Amino acid sequence: MTERLTAQNGAPIADDQNSLSAGARGGLMLQDWQLIEKLAHFNRERIPERVVHAKGSGAYGTFTLNKDLSDYTIADHFQGVGKQTEVFLRFSTVGGESGSADAERDPRGFAVRFYTANGNHDIVGNNTPTFFLRDGIKFPDFIHTQKRNPKTNMKDAQAMWDFWSLNPEALHQITILMSDRGIPATYRHMNGYGSHTFSLWNAKGERFWVKFHFKTKQGIKNLSNEQADKIKGIDPDHAQRDLFASIEDGDFPQWAVNVQIMPEADAERYHINPFDLTKVWPHKDYPLIEIGTLELNRNPENYFNEVEQAALAPSNLVPGVGASPDKMLQARLFAYADAQRYRIGANYNQLPVNCPHASKPNHYQRAGAMAGVGCPFHGSAAGSDSSVNYGPNTQQGPAQQPQVAEPPMDLAGAMDRYDKTVEDDYAQAGDLFRLMNGEQQQALFDTIASTLGQASMDIQEKMLEHFRQADVAYAAGVKAALEQR
Structure with a gap:
């Protein structure tokens, strides 16, 4: 049975093909709310595109743990061999606009979200283990050099x-x-890296530094400059097409998830700065430890809702996983979530792709744009179900959980703007x-x-x-x- 056509308020529409006018040849009427609604909504069908990583593809899947990490972390998704956690992964190119070609020579974004029982854990990385900078204060200037010249509008x-x-x-x-390796053949045929140094802590309060590596099980494949130029002209969306088709066909791509782990005390005496994003940790010093498999096995139903509005941020951390003194990471902890608030709205985490799937949000944030959208996995808008919107309180509002507190991190040194050119580049x-x-x-x-x-x-x-x-x-x-x- 065909469902009835309605306006956004649910009212049935009698005629969706003709505007209300003063006579057959006359002007249109301001009271034609149906016309105004359609045009006003159409004008807003695009949200501001990401300043970086604008062109992207995404899919859902699972992370299966095959090595228990309870000696290193209390994080729920790293506990118990065989544990499975739902994931969402967004791939992207960095510098181009949303309509740019997939085959550009450009780093690829590799952003993974784990929907854990204790909240969303995002690892917002790239297909490279390093980056161009070690301090976030340079990032806007760097990106300006990768974008179009403000006078010529050309690269x-x-x-x-x-x-x-x-x-x-x-x-x-x-x-x-x-x-x-500068032009991956597809998103399936490249590695991913958390790139930054993060921290883990266990039930004893011991801290470890960690780097995340996602090694493709499809094998590494890359394009030459000549191959890329041809593909850009034939199919600028080739990587998007390849990812979607492979999942639809049941050829689910997989990555072996590995970590490098450094005891906290090692950082002080290691011969390189372990928090420098322009450096890697040599594997001979800190070998890769395989901990599980990431598989993508479900395509989104609606690209705009689930990929374009996906709002991953490195500040989405969970008990057992924390930040480090990595200066680029410290800057990104603010910048990414702030970009999402500007791009989508203050309550972007109420959208289905962004809300915690496996844990119900309870907090004291209220109102703002998009408030009340509601997370479909929990049947209510984000926040507490009660009317209490402040803490502490005596009204049975959400309570703090001191048992998941991160252990203290020792810091030393005078506050200053330190010259980092002393590093070996x-x-x-x-x-x-x-x-x-x-x-x-x-x-x-x-x-x-x-x-x-x-x-x-x-x-x-x-x-x-x-x-x-x-x-x-x-x-x-x-x-x-x-x-x-």
């Missing part, structure tokens, strides 16, 4: 390389981005370069030269000196590639 190689030439901390990530970039074979190195040289060659000579010279600091052969190869342009 700006001069700005990009100018910024990088003055921030050698970016060299490790540049080397990854410009390597043959070249060693790990050089190590990565020397791991590449000759063919991979040549592809790296050619890819760098394709955009660096568009920058001014003084910037090219600055970058060549940075490459030289990493490895003399690195600089020589890029120089030769530049001369052949």
Whole structure:
């Protein structure tokens, strides 16, 4: 039986094809509320796109734990072999607009949400274990160099390389981005990383530092520059199409979830800063420990509702998982949730994809845009079911849970703006370069030269000196590639 057509208030619609007018040829009437509702809603069918990670794809699935981590954390989803937790994963490209091509040379976002019994735990990472910066105060400036020039409205190689030439901390990530792993063939055929250092704590109050790694079980596959250029012209949504089709066909992609764990005391004496996002922890010092499998097995029913309005944030932490002194992470703890409040609304966590699926929210936040949307998993709007909207109180409002408090973290040093250029920005970039074979190195040289060659000579010279600091052969190869342009 066909259901009746109604307006948003549920009133049945008699005619949805003709506006109310003063005569057959006359002007339209302001009282045509149906026309006004349709046009007003249409004008608002797009929310502001993300400043970064605007083009994305997402899917649901499960995380199955195969190694108990109770020695390291009280986090519910890391307790008990065989424990399964619902997940949502959003993939994305970083720099392009929402209509950009999936095959751009760009880092890929890899953002995982665990719907745990103690709230949502988000790991908002990338397909690279490092990043271009180690301090969030530089992030807006960096992203400006990746976006369009405000005068020409075109991508700006001069700005990009100018910024990088003055921030050698970016060299490790540049080397990854410009390597043959810079353009993943699909979202299924790439690794994911939490990238940041996070903390875990156990029932004894012991803290450990942790890095998360998601290793694809489909194998690593990448595109050359030539392959990517062809795909961008044929199907700019190829990665979205591949992910959706594979899940629809029952070919569920999987990733092996691994962690590196460092005892808290090790951080003080380790030879690199373990909270520096431009660095990796060598596996020989802190080996990967496989703890489970992440599988994607369900596509969203509505892209806008469940992917475009998905609001992941690294500040979504749960008992047993915390932050670290990683300066980029510290900045992102504020920036991501604040971006979601601006982009979607103050109550974005009431939307089904964002509300906790496995734990009922109870808090004292009230009102604001979208208040009362309600989480369908719990049958009410987010917050307490009572009328109490303050704490503490004597009215049986939600009570604090001191048993899940994070243990104290020792901090030392005078408050100041510390110069971080004392860090070694070249060693790990050089190590990565020397791991590449000759063919991979040549592809790296050619890819760098394709955009660096568009920058001014003084910037090219600055970058060549940075490459030289990493490895003399690195600089020589890029120089030769530049001369052949």
